[in-house]
Each structure stands twice: as C-alpha cells, then as structure tokens.
Amino acid sequence: MATLADGSVTVGAEESWELPKNRSRLSQLGRLARDNPVGAIALLVVIGFVILGLIGPTLSPYPPKELDAGSRYLGPSSSHLFGTTRFGQDLFSRVLAGARIDLKFGAIVLVLGFVPGTALGIVSGYFGRWVDYLIQRSGEAWAAFPQLFLLLTFVAAFGPGLQTVEIVAAIGALFGGSRIMRVVALVEKQKEYVVGARSTGASEFRLLWRHVLPNIMPYILVGLSSVFAAAVLVEATLSFLGLGVSPGDPSWGADLSIGVGAGSTYPWLVIFPGAAISLVVLAFNLLGDTLRDILDPRLRGSTGPRR
Amino acid sequence: MWRYTLRRLSFLPIILIVVSILVFVLLRVLPTSDIADVIGGQNATPEQKAAIRARYHLNDPIFPISFTGSAPFVEVQKNSQYSRWLVDALRGDFGKTYTSQKSVRSEFFRRFPASFEVVALSLLFSVILGISFGIISAMYRNSPIDYFVRIFAVFGTSIPEFFLLSLLIIIPSYLWNYSQPVGGYVSIFSDPWTNLRLFLPATIILGIGGSAGLMRLVRTTMLEVLRSDYVRTAKAKGLRQRTVILTHALRNAGTPILTAIGSAFILVFGGSVVAERVLSIDGNGLFLFQSTFSRDLPVIQFLAIYTATVVVLVNLVVDLSYAFADPRVTYR
DSSP states (O other), X not given: OEEOTTSOEEOOTTOOSOOOOOOOHHHHHHHHHHHOXXXXXXXXXXXXXXXXHHHHHHHOSSXXXXXXXGGTTOOSOSSSTTOBOTTOOBHHHHHHHHHHHHHHHHHHHIIIIIHHHHHHHHHHHHHOHHHHHHHHHHHXXXXXXXXXXXXXXXXXXXXSSHHHHHHHHHHHHHHHHHHHHHHHHHHHTTXXXXXXXXXXXXXXXXXXXIIIHHHHHHHHHHHHHHHHHHHHHHHHHHHHTTSSSOTTSOOHHHHHHHXXXXXXXXXXXXXXXXXXXXXXXXXXXXXXXXXXHHHOXXXXXXXXXXX | OHHHHHHHHHHHHHHHHHHHHHHHIIIIISOXXXXXXXXXXXXXXXXXXXXXXXXXXXXXXXXXXEEOSSTXXXXXXXXXXXXXXXXXXXXXXXXXXXXXXXXXXXXXXXXXXHHHHHHHHHHHHHHXXXXXXXXXXXXXXXXXXXXXXXXXXXXXXHSOHHHHHHHHHHHHHHHHOOOOOOSOOOOTTTOHHHHHHHHHHHHHHHHHHHHHHHHHHHHHHHHHXXXXXXXXXXXXXXXXXXXXXXXXXXXXXXXXXXHHHHHHHHHHHHHHHHHHHHTTOOSHHHHHHHHHHHTOHHHHHHHHHHHHHHHHHHHHHHHHHHHHHOTTOOOO
C-alpha cells in the first residue's frame, strides 16, 4: 500500500481485504465538520464575513456615512438594527461597511506581505544557508519587539493613514508567513517524493513549483488564516487609536473609539463594533487552529496571533 | 555566570547603535512629508519653516558618512544629524521635545512610575493567572474547568484589549454608575486606594491578554510532566499533592514557562500603550502615542532606544533564570 502525493491510496492486487467505500468529497467534508464542530462554525463565520464584505453595502438599509441630526443615539430597533451613532448614522450599515474595509485591508496585506513571506519562507527553509540565517534573524528581531511600538514608529515615519497601516501590517505578515512556511519547507524537503522527483531529473524550480507547493497548500491556508486574523486586529487597533482610517470612515476600530465616550449611556455603540472585530478575529484564529490540528500537531505553537 | 552576563551585556551598546541607525533611517530618510510642515503646522510661512529647519538642524546631512558616485565613493561630513544626536545621547542628553520644548529625559522619568506600575501589576496578574489556571487545567484534564481554560485562552488572544477595556469602563458605569478615575497619576504610597482604582482595569485586561499564551503553554508542559515516571514515584511514595505539583512537576516544567513569561512581558509592555490611551494614564505608552501623532522625533528616537534596552534585558533575565529552574543549565 502506498500513499500518493495527492493523498489517495493504491492497493496492490494481492491485497484482498475490503476497500473502504470511496466517499464523495462532500461526505468527507461533512465528516470532517462533525469531528471539528468549532472549526466548522469558524469556517461558516469566515465565509459569512467574506460574503458580507463583498455584497454588504447592497444590503445596508442606510448609506453608512449619512448624517441625520434627527435620529441621534437611537437604541437598537427594527428600523435601526444596531441603533444609531451620535451623528445619527445607522450603526448596522456602518458595521456592514466595516466588513468591506477589513476584507480589502486583509486582502492587501495578504498580497503585499503574506505571499512574498510564504515564498521567502519556503526558499529559506528549502535552500537554507545564509539566506535562511538572514531571514530568520531579522524575523526574530522583529518578533522580539512589542508589536505596537513597531507599528507606532512606522506611523511616525510615514504619517497616520490606512496606507501606512497596510505597509506595517504587510511587514508583520511577511515575517509571520516566512516563519511558518520555513518550518514546513524544512520538513517537506526531506520527504521521499522530493527525492524521487529530483532523481528523475526535475529542476529545483520545477520541484518547488509543481511538487512541493501543491503539497504544502494546506499549511499555506493555516498561515493565511492566522495572518488574516492578525491583520484585522492591527487595522482595528490603529483605527481605534485614530491612526488608521480617515475620520468618518466606517472602520470597526474607529467606530468603537467614537462610541466609548458615550458608551456608558449607549453601550451598543461599543458592543456591536467590538463584537464584529472579536467574532472575525476569533473565527480566523479558530479556523487556523483547527486546520493545523488536523494537519500536523508538530506545528502547534508556531502559528497563532501576535500583538 | 557573571562572565556570561557581562558578555551578553557587552552586546547591548552594539544593538542600541543598530537600533538608533534604523530608527534614523526610518524617521528621517524615508518620510514622505516634510517634518518642518508637521512642526510648524499648516499655516507656517516659508520663513517660519526655514527657521524651524535651521533650529533643529534639519538641513544637515543625516548620517556622517554618505556614498557618492565617484572615487573615493565615501564622503565624510562633519556635522550630521546622527552624530550630533549620538554625541548628546552618550552624555545622557536626548534633546527636547518638539511640541513642549521640555527635556525628553525628564519627561520620560516623570512618566515612568505610572508605566512601570501598569506593566508590573499586569505582568504579576498574568503570571498568577496563567500558571495557576494552567496547572489546574492540566490536573483536571477534559473536565469542565479544563474546557473553560482552553476557551479562555483562545478568546484571550482574539478579542482586542481595547474592546475589553472599553467594556470594563462602560459596563460598571452603565449598571452601577461607577465612574472609573482617568488620568492623574497618584503615587501608591500617598493614596493607595485611588492608585489601585486607576490601575485596576488595565491590570485585569492586560493581565488576561498576557496570561492566555502562558496558560496554554503551562497546560501542555504540565500534561507532559505529569505523565513522567518521577511524578508517579513522588505520588507513590505518598507525598502531598501540593508538593508533587509545585516542587516536582512545576520545577521540571520550568524553562518553557520562563520563556512564555518573557513573551507575556512583551505583550503586556506593548499593550500598555492602548491601556494608557484608553484610561488616559500619563505614562510612557501615552507619551509614545502622542509623539507619534505629532511626529515628535526626539521622543520616538529615545523611546526606541529605551524599548530595545528593555527587550534585551528581559531576554537576558529569562535566559539567566533558566539556570535557577534547571541546575543542569550552566552558562560559561
């Protein structure tokens, strides 16, 4: 019996025992979800977040930035699901719009930071030597400092604004991604299929691209999940501090910080934006945790959020 | 061990020089907008801006050495912003803040007690919380309390501290009209009650944030240690459970836990910026935040040096403490 690279199993003709029924992809997925209910719920929340981020604004009952002096500080009701802010804006519409801001932000961070970080980590783990040394040491130096101090120093250099936050979060994702993928590549390069492919004369590039990359795809998803969670957290924190989105833009962090002032009288102004951040970050973290547990307990502790 | 400590400490100046150069590159070489605009405000006339530039030597070259296209490729400048800063810094003078024209060093020391108390109390709380619940969770594996601890650890790393802090301020106020004192640092020796009330929310929330990772780690290490032969032997010879757990198991789980306490410190230290901002505690976290807003370069440069020093020292203390937890560890 041999396990092929894509996970399917071939059995020699002389082996006569009953084969397990070939389950459909869907029922396999169902079984996985039953074994990991927390991960399944997290996945649903993540999917919901992505869908709301894409189509949210078409669902929102009011324009998120529309001011209405006549309806300030209204409590949650059927016409204003999450109540209204001190400027009379509909909080539900703003929270929906916030999902789009974070989805876009996360996507930018993934493209600018996580993708090159993954490539860097794989190259670093696969080829080793001084490249590995350099990347690892600078990653450690970055991780040694309190994250917020680093963020603030960068904001001081480039000035407040969402673009600065994107750059800084991307640097964090670069190091985060490379750290996770390096470990994976280190393990992967020892495996038989790599040696096998090399012995057939495949070039190193082809080996990495056609053989190693598809095999470590699930680990990339783990990294992606935790990096996305960290990105949302960074955006929320800096917008909360007033260093992220421009004033008035419907970011969850910014809305929360505006709400705190009147929060003891109108607590929903704090609760809804805060719950949105927590739910999304929690879902991405739990999804990453679940995937990691399914894949490989050895990686435990090498991923996870950092602040 | 003393020789090892000295050798590690001898790296500190090198690290600080590297950090200061990096911060200079970041703050003075890269910025997209003119610092003189930021200090002078939008209405500053060109003359005022020129005066600002002259006053803070912003026209000088940034580094004493610059590279040129022709031989000898290196040019040495006499008066550069960096050399001026370095010479002053070595004398213990870190300049004046742009915004208030006060000495950066004395402003830092004025705010230090408040920041120190935030970090110290939060770290203490997170260590107590993390270790005790980690042990309990490992002892009663798969019991309700274990599940609670595990859920708590995941929530603790996912829910942003500023949200929890805001809730901790508004909920008592909404329900019982309790008003959280904000700002105004009162020494713990002159008025302990007001002092503790000021720091309580920060301690609870930063403590929870710092303890989550620690809790998880204590649990996994203890689970491993509790399975080992010497713990079974200790139990079998009739030692009290407290002795078995605290002196046999915990001591042997020591080194990874110490590392995790180091990480908890860094988390709490970083979180103090948010806590001081939300609670208006006039500490160095708030100092950094305000200086970021106003682009107060001398302050940011100084706080970067301070942070690097703290990070290096904490890592050194963690490394040295391994020797106390595990006598087999020796440093030469």
